[in-house]
Amino acid sequence: MLELLIVVVRGLALMLRGHRELVLENAALRRSRPRSQTWRTFLTNHLASAAAVDFFTVPTLTGRVLFVLVVLSHCRRRIVHFNVTDHPTATWAAQQVVDAFPDDTVPKWLHRDRDTIYIGRFR
Secondary structure (H helix, E strand, O other): HHHHHHHHHHHHHHHHHHHHHHHHHHHHHHHHHOOOOOOHHHHHHHHHHEEEEEEEEEOOOOOEEEEEEEEOOOOOOOOEEEEEEEOOOHHHHHHHHHHHOOOOOOOOOOEEEOOOHHHHOOO
């Protein structure tokens, strides 16, 4: 019985060793591709031409919910524009972004979440 256990353990060890070599070969192949830049590197490289837009809600004392749109400039690290509405639409949100960046100050990159209000007008 002990001999059978030893044979099984040795067989498993050989199998695992072969699996380990295969995993290491795959890792070496994956590592051979050049790495893409990280999100942090992207933000650092494009800091001057990036802004972010997002909504948050504010409940009032009367029970209404107001939606606040905030536009942040990454290079200045401050609020560029904000506005409040009780019923946001895609047209309203797009107009707020236009109002936030007059003339030649439009950023190349506008970071936003996947909210459905950004579909259509923000493309």
